[in-house]
Amino acid sequence: MSWMKQNLLPFEGEVYLLENAFKEEQLSPLIGELAWRQDQITLWGKTHPVPRLQAWYADDGLSYTYSKIVMEAGPWNEKLLEIKNEVITLTGHHFNSVLCNLYRSGADKNGWHRDNEPELGVNPVIASVSFGAVRKFSLRHRTTKRKIDIELPSCSLLLMRGESQHAWEHQLAATKKVISSRLNLTFRYRKSDDTPEL
Known part of the structure; x- marks a missing residue:
């Protein structure tokens, strides 16, 4: 794909950004139609609400588990x-699931983590679509601690692949500058439970 020429990572992994990949009018119908939920998460012995709303959709009812939170799949809507399908065309990668995140304001966030759950395969490919408020997406190398910040504008597509989920963590930090909401759709290929390891 022609837009995947400038790798935003200096080593160990690939991250590409395509701006204006989608249209603003695709946002409004989505927010009201998705089955949002707010789970409880336990970190360092303390339980608190996940600081964002989430929804999970996938082929064949595939569930998704992270940080001991089990999400059952809802059926795809139109x-x-x-x-x-647009993401598949733009990236050349197949996806069968999506984790939707709604950041209601700048206070909502997603801390340092990797999308490296076993059901996502050896080298997960994550396609992240952003609508709404511009937020800063940060990556941090696990060994060198080198940090890279990327502004994600509305209607953009960010692709992470290769070793990126092994070598780099990423986060969406809270900010006092942002007061409007941001919808983030992270498309993945989730292996079925009977898929053999390659």
Whole structure:
């Protein structure tokens, strides 16, 4: 794909950004149609609400588990399928699931983590679509601690692949500058439970 020429990572992994990949009018119908939930998460012995709303959709009812939170899949709706198919065309990668995140304000966030759950395969490919408020997406190398910040504008597509989930952590930090909401759709290929390891 022609837009995947400038790797934003200096080593160990690939991250690409495509601006204006989607249209603003694709946002409004989605927010009201998705089955949002707010789970409880336990970190360092303390339990608190996940600081964002989430929804999980996938083929064949595939569930998704992270940080001991189990998310059962909802059925695809027309708008999500439309965006998924556009992402597949733009990236050349196949996706069968999406984790939707709604950051209601600058106070909502997602701390340092890797999308490296076993069901995502050896080298997960993550396609992240952003609508709404511009937020700063940060990556941090696990060994050198080198940090890279990327502004994610509305209607953009960020692709992470290769060793990126092994060598780098990423986060969306809270900010007092942002007061409007941001919808983030992270498309993945989730292996079925009976898929053999390659």
